[in-house]
Amino acid sequence: MERGGDLGRDDDPASRDAAHDVDLGDGAADEDGEATSGVGAVGEAGSALHRYDPDTETRGTRMSITAYVLIQTEVGKAVRVAEAVRGISGVVAADDVTGPYDVIVRTEAPSLDDLGRLVVSQIQAVEGITRTFTCPVVNL
Numbered sequence: 001m002e003r004g005g006d007l008g009r010d011d012d013p014a015s016r017d018a019a020h021d022v023d024l025g026d027g028a029a030d031e032d033g034e035a036t037s038g039v040g041a042v043g044e045a046g047s048a049l050h051r052y053d054p055d056t057e058t059r060g061t062r063m064s065i066t067a068y069v070l071i072q073t074e075v076g077k078a079v080r081v082a083e084a085v086r087g088i089s090g091v092v093a094a095d096d097v098t099g100p101y102d103v104i105v106r107t108e109a110p111s112l113d114d115l116g117r118l119v120v121s122q123i124q125a126v127e128g129i130t131r132t133f134t135c136p137v138v139n140l
Contacts (some may be wrong), residue, residue, distance in 0.1 A: 068104060069106075070101040071101060089122075
């Protein structure tokens, strides 16, 4: 059985549906004057959609992972744990607090793997720590 035409392409502009002709790339307003979200539709050449390319997007910039590490300690050890953790490379700040956790630590690492190594091999090795909970920061 022979199929008519190439299913991957449609060269006849009259046969395209209306969704292909909507331009939402500037984020200003749609055809009814309603505000749009600023997310562009994909055009024929894909020009309205920003595609992430790790080779070009991060070239010349240093990326890092920031995370908060929530620490539970043995009774009466929070101050000593906070002091000890402050001396670890990659720790930006460490504060003893009240509540379900005893110490909250802010860390920075070059990658998620480095963050994991920092927490497991250095922070968790501090005497007096009973449990850690790591919360990487996301920018939404």
